[in-house]
Amino acid sequence: MSEAGLPSLREGYRAVVVGARGGLGRAFHEQLAADPRCGEVIGLARDSGPPLELTDEATIAAAAQAVGAPVDCLIVATGALTLDGHGPEKALGRLDPAVLARQFAINATGPALVLKHFAPLLPRQGRSFAAALSARVGSIGDNRAGGWYSYRAAKAALNQLWHTAALEIRRRHPEAVLATLQPGTVDTDLTGPYRGNRPALSPRAAAALLLDTLNGLEPADSGGFFDFSGNTLPW
Numbered sequence: 001m002s003e004a005g006l007p008s009l010r011e012g013y014r015a016v017v018v019g020a021r022g023g024l025g026r027a028f029h030e031q032l033a034a035d036p037r038c039g040e041v042i043g044l045a046r047d048s049g050p051p052l053e054l055t056d057e058a059t060i061a062a063a064a065q066a067v068g069a070p071v072d073c074l075i076v077a078t079g080a081l082t083l084d085g086h087g088p089e090k091a092l093g094r095l096d097p098a099v100l101a102r103q104f105a106i107n108a109t110g111p112a113l114v115l116k117h118f119a120p121l122l123p124r125q126g127r128s129f130a131a132a133l134s135a136r137v138g139s140i141g142d143n144r145a146g147g148w149y150s151y152r153a154a155k156a157a158l159n160q161l162w163h164t165a166a167l168e169i170r171r172r173h174p175e176a177v178l179a180t181l182q183p184g185t186v187d188t189d190l191t192g193p194y195r196g197n198r199p200a201l202s203p204r205a206a207a208a209l210l211l212d213t214l215n216g217l218e219p220a221d222s223g224g225f226f227d228f229s230g231n232t233l234p235w
């Protein structure tokens with residue numbers, strides 16, 4: 001495993017981390033900033049300058065305009081499991097349309113709007129990455145435990161949106177690699193209330209593994225859903 005960075009990108013590459021104040025987002029930002037081959041890493045968050053609020057497309061558009069091209073690596077590390085005090089549903093009877101809609105807004109629509117505004121900043125020639133943090137529970141094929149309706153459905157939608165965009169984006173950016181990534185169970189605020197005694201990776205270790213995974217992907221892999229070991233996950 002490399003210490004940090006994306007050695008397959010051009011020398012002096014520019015990276016953007018959205019959600020740079022979160023557990024994983026901060027770790028991505030730190031590791032990219034520590035890569036001597038990285039020319040610039042820009043962290044965006046609700047309180048950054050410019051601010052980026054996932055539910056306000058105008059802030060996403062303004063942030064993309066402020067950042068400008070080229071963006072050789074985009075990492076969307078935002079997300080939420082508990083929203084407005086509503087944790088994951090254990091039973092169908094707990095399904096609340098407002099919570100379901102809000103889960104989609106944060107975990108699917110928001111990242112897709114980030115891709116909408118930042119994809120044009122990917123270089124037309126040369127290797128680039130656009131990754132979003134998804135979750136294994138978004139896999140329908142891997143779902144044997146049930147529960148967590150809204151979060152699962154929103155992450156499945158994110159995977160579909162990213163996959164569909166990859167098919168379109170490869171026409172203009174043939175060497176771009178789009179991927180949704182499963183970080184494993186990581187010790188962050190998001191998982192705190194639900195982790196129990198399960199072993200968890202540190203954000204630093206998870207970010208390093210995911211950067212390694214991303215770095216090893218080829219344009220033919222674009223649109224896929226990968227775990228932190230580089231394995232393809234079932235849809």
Ligand SMILES: NC(=O)c1ccc[n+]([C@@H]2O[C@H](COP(=O)([O-])OP(=O)(O)OC[C@H]3O[C@@H](n4cnc5c(N)ncnc54)[C@H](OP(=O)(O)O)[C@@H]3O)[C@@H](O)[C@H]2O)c1
Nearest residue numbers: 019021022023024046053054078079133135185186188190
């Ligand atoms: N941790 C795990 O074990 C695990 C496992 C599987 C998948 N994931 C996924 O990994 C991603 C990162 O999770 P994490 O563990 O690092 O969580 P985290 O520490 O809670 O970070 C989530 C980040 O998302 C940002 N965010 C939430 N709502 C937003 C909004 N409306 N607009 C802009 N930013 C918003 C938060 O911003 P503020 O700081 O402003 O609140 C925060 O920086 C998520 O997509 C999560 O689903 C995590």
